[in-house]
Amino acid sequence: MRTYKSSRPTAEKPKRKLSKRGVHALAISASVVLVAVALTLSLTFGLRGNNVPVDNDTKPTVTPPPVTETIKFYAPLGVCTVQKEAALNRLVYNDTLKQWRSHNGVDFEAATGSEVLSVAEGTVTNVENTILEGVVVTVKHADGFESIYKGLESAAVESGETVKGGDKLGVIGTMMCEQKAGAHLHLEMKKDGKFVVATDYIDIGNEK
Numbered sequence: 001m002r003t004y005k006s007s008r009p010t011a012e013k014p015k016r017k018l019s020k021r022g023v024h025a026l027a028i029s030a031s032v033v034l035v036a037v038a039l040t041l042s043l044t045f046g047l048r049g050n051n052v053p054v055d056n057d058t059k060p061t062v063t064p065p066p067v068t069e070t071i072k073f074y075a076p077l078g079v080c081t082v083q084k085e086a087a088l089n090r091l092v093y094n095d096t097l098k099q100w101r102s103h104n105g106v107d108f109e110a111a112t113g114s115e116v117l118s119v120a121e122g123t124v125t126n127v128e129n130t131i132l133e134g135v136v137v138t139v140k141h142a143d144g145f146e147s148i149y150k151g152l153e154s155a156a157v158e159s160g161e162t163v164k165g166g167d168k169l170g171v172i173g174t175m176m177c178e179q180k181a182g183a184h185l186h187l188e189m190k191k192d193g194k195f196v197v198a199t200d201y202i203d204i205g206n207e208k
Contacts, residue, residue, distance in 0.1 A: 073202040080204035105188035132177040150186040151175035
C-alpha cells in the first residue's frame with residue numbers, strides 16, 4: 001500500500017495582529033486613565049495642603065455682639081423730694097413770670113447751699129452763669145443722655161471735666177425765673193437730643 005503525501009502545505013494557525021485603529025484606541029484609553037489618576041492625586045494633596053475643610057456641614061463661626069453696660073443713675077441731691085413734675089407736652093403757668101411756659105425739668109426741694117450731684121458718669125460740656133436760671137451745669141453721658149442742672153449758686157466743676165455718678169457739681173442758689181417757688185434744683189434730662197422726664201430714669205432714693 002502506497003502512502004501519498006498531500007501536496008497542500010500544512011495549515012498554520014493565523015497570527016492575530018492589532019490594527020492601527022486598535023493601537024490608537026489603546027493609547028488614548030491609557031492616556032485618559034493616567035490623566036484621571038494625576039488629577040485625583042493633585043486634588044487630594046492640594047486640599048490637604050491648603051487645609052480646606054471637606055465637610056459640607058461645617059457652620060461659620062458667629063461672633064456675638066458686644067455687651068453694653070447699663071448706665072447707673074444717682075440721685076441729684078442727698079435727699080430728694082419732688083416739688084414740681086416735668087410737663088413736656090403742655091404749658092404750665094409760671095407764678096413768677098405770670099405767663100404760661102414749658103416746664104421741661106423736674107423741680108426738687110433743696111435748701112440754699114445744698115450740694116448738687118451728677119446723676120451719672122460723664123463729661124461736663126458747659127458751665128454758664130445766667131440771670132434768670134442762675135448757674136447752669138450741663139453733663140453729657142453715655143447712650144445719648146444729657147443732664148442739665150439749673151438754679152445753682154456756684155459750680156464746683158469746669159467745662160471739659162470728667163465726673164462720676166454722685167460727684168459734686170455745685171451748690172443750690174436761686175432761680176430768678178422761678179423765684180416764687182423758693183430755692184430748688186431744676187433738673188432737665190435729654191435722650192438723643194430730646195427732653196425726657198428725669199425721674200423716669202434716676203432713682204431718687206439712690207444716694208452715693
